[in-house]
Amino acid sequence: MNDYLCLTVLSREGEAEPGFMRRLSEFWSAILRSQPDDFEKVYAEAVACEPHGDRLGRRYLVESVVAAKIAADAARGGFDHLPLDEDDAYSKYEAAPPEWFWIEH
Numbered sequence: 001m002n003d004y005l006c007l008t009v010l011s012r013e014g015e016a017e018p019g020f021m022r023r024l025s026e027f028w029s030a031i032l033r034s035q036p037d038d039f040e041k042v043y044a045e046a047v048a049c050e051p052h053g054d055r056l057g058r059r060y061l062v063e064s065v066v067a068a069k070i071a072a073d074a075a076r077g078g079f080d081h082l083p084l085d086e087d088d089a090y091s092k093y094e095a096a097p098p099e100w101f102w103i104e105h
Contacts, residue, residue: 003089004043004061008082009074011056017049020056027077031070038073040105041066044095057082061095 011020032039041063049056062070064086071081095102 002041002043002092003064004092004095005064005067005084005086005089007060007062007067007071007074007084008052008057009060010052010080010082011049013054015056017056020049020058023078024058027074027079030077031073035073038066038070042070042103043092044100044102047097047099047101052082055080061090061092061100064089 009024011017011023028039028042031042042060043063044061046059049058051057060070067084067086071084074081
């Protein structure tokens with residue numbers, strides 16, 4: 001069984017949800033095209049954005065073997081993110097609907 005880490009990607013300060021979601025879609029599409037093997041290790045996405053002060057956050061469960069790389073890719077793509085907690089691993093069974101949806105590969 002694989003361990004997953006939670007990667008919380010943040011919007012820009014004051015960025016509205018539609019713009020944030022568009023940028024996320026563009027980012028993940030680029031990852032899918034350029035790094036399909038890494039994209040396959042992104043297991044689930046939280047259904048809703050969550051407030052983080054004057055920012056929004058979107059959570060992803062990513063296999064621990066590529067979590068730091070995906071976080072670095074997000075940073076290069078213009079996204080801040082919360083620090084990864086390597087001591088707080090999840091199983092895929094913890095990403096259950098209705099709070100999460102599984103990413104089709």
